[in-house]
Amino acid sequence: MRIGQAIDIHQLVENRDLILGGVKIEYEKGLLGHSDADVLLHAVAEAIIGALGLGDLGTHFPDTDDKYKDISSMVLLAEVEKLMSSHNYKIGNIDSTILIEAPKLAEYKQQMEQNIADVLKCDVSQVNVKATRGEKLGFVGKKKGVVALASVLLIEKRKVEYVHL
Numbered sequence: 062m063r064i065g066q067a068i069d070i071h072q073l074v075e076n077r078d079l080i081l082g083g084v085k086i087e088y089e090k091g092l093l094g095h096s097d098a099d100v101l102l103h104a105v106a107e108a109i110i111g112a113l114g115l116g117d118l119g120t121h122f123p124d125t126d127d128k129y130k131d132i133s134s135m136v137l138l139a140e141v142e143k144l145m146s147s148h149n150y151k152i153g154n155i156d157s158t159i160l161i162e163a164p165k166l167a168e169y170k171q172q173m174e175q176n177i178a179d180v181l182k183c184d185v186s187q188v189n190v191k192a193t194r195g196e197k198l199g200f201v202g203k204k205k206g207v208v209a210l211a212s213v214l215l216i217e218k219r220k221v222e223y224v225h226l
Contacts, residue, residue, distance in 0.1 A: 062153065062214060062217070063114075063215045064112055064212065064214055065112025065113070065213045066111065066213075067103075067104045067108040067111055067118075067210070068104060068211075069104040069118075070100065070206055070207070072205065072206045073091070073204060073206055073207060074090055074091065075090055077093060078091040079164075080134070081100065081101050081159060081173060081209075082099070082101045082102060082170075082172070083133075083134070083172075083180075084169045086166070087164075088163070088164050090204070094124075095124035095130060096124075096130070096132045096134055097131065097132065098134075099133075099134035100209035101209040102135065102137065102177070103137075103209070104157060104209040105181075105211045105213065106138050106141040109142075109144075109145050110141060112214075113148050113150065113215070115148075121140070122140075135180055138177070142180055145181075149217055150215040150217055150218065151215065152182075152188075152213065152216070153214035154187045154188070154189070154213070155177065155181075155214075156189045156191075156211070156212050156213075157210060157211040158190075158191045158192070159190065159193075159207065159209045160192075160193055160194075160209070160210075161194070161208075162201055162203070163194075163204060167192070170190045170192065174188040174190050
């Protein structure tokens with residue numbers, strides 16, 4: 062087993078979509094970034110990369126590379142799944158938290174969990190997404206940015222050995 066954890070932070074700005082966990086959420090602001098700036102998927106992907114001991118998200122998808130400009134983070138997460146699988150690991154479980162003052166995310170969390178499970182080829186019961194407010198404190202509470210944290214447990218895939226009788 063291997064454990065990884067990560068945090069991602071993006072600024073809230075006008076004229077950008079708010080995408081979290083692969084879900085487009087109607088809101089007056091969105092997240093600023095080179096890609097779609099999905100902080101939740103970035104934290105999950107980076108936690109997996111960290112658990113594998115392979116650096117960070119920027120190592121694999123640098124923001125200086127135009128091929129990642131405005132790319133969906135679902136695509137990036139799919140690439141991380143391939144990396145994880147090629148190293149003979151699968152998801153044990155994921156626990157994540159989004160810190161955002163507004164909007165409320167209760168109605169979107171189930172779809173976020175399903176999106177993550179689908180891309181990472183695991184059961185939705187292995188993915189947990191929580192959300193909390195900044196209580197008007199700091200940049201989260203003042204609606205200037207969003208933070209996501211993720212912890213992952215990776216399990217080595219069993220090797221099947223065949224016995225010839």
